Amino acid sequence: MFYHVRYQTGEIVDVVKDMKNGNIPCMDVKDMDEFMWVVKQLSKHDVFLVESIPFDKSVRDPLKEPEFEFRAAFSSQASFCTSIDNISELMYIDFFFEPYQEKDYDPIFGD
Numbered sequence: 001m002f003y004h005v006r007y008q009t010g011e012i013v014d015v016v017k018d019m020k021n022g023n024i025p026c027m028d029v030k031d032m033d034e035f036m037w038v039v040k041q042l043s044k045h046d047v048f049l050v051e052s053i054p055f056d057k058s059v060r061d062p063l064k065e066p067e068f069e070f071r072a073a074f075s076s077q078a079s080f081c082t083s084i085d086n087i088s089e090l091m092y093i094d095f096f097f098e099p100y101q102e103k104d105y106d107p108i109f110g111d
Contacts, residue, residue, distance in 0.1 A: 006096060009038055016045045019074065019091040026094045028067075035072075035095060047074050050090065060094065067096040 006026045007015050018025040029035045039049045055070035062068065074091045 009034060009041075012038070012041045012045065015093065016042065016047055019047065019093065020076075024071070024092045024094055026096060028096050028098065030098050042074065043078075046076055046078075047091065048076070048078050049073075050075050053090075065096070067099055069095050069097045071095070 006028045007018075008028055015025045015027060027038065029038060042048070050073040053073040055072055057068075057070045059071045060068040071092050071094050074093065075089045076091070077089060
């Protein structure tokens with residue numbers, strides 16, 4: 001079975017270090033609002049979202065990892081974030097969203 005560490009939002013420094021070492025870290029986020037918060041935190045460490053590259057939703061198997069949402073591209077150059085000039089500068093993070101919890105009526109009936 002494939003095993004990987006999923007960073008939490010409080011581990012931004014570790015994520016940046018992992019990215020700069022050439023790895024693709026995995027990160028758990030709750031939703032798109034939290035994703036945007038992570039993007040803002042990464043920019044404080046000179047890691048910027050490349051907006052011209054669409055999120056890649058097909059890099060992982062959705063049957064094996066249903067929580068996987070997308071892979072996002074980042075760069076250490078702010079000017080690079082609006083165009084694709086130097087592909088060797090790209091870094092990536094795989095984002096996993098919390099699974100949707102359906103409301104359950106079990107507590108009403110008791111156990």
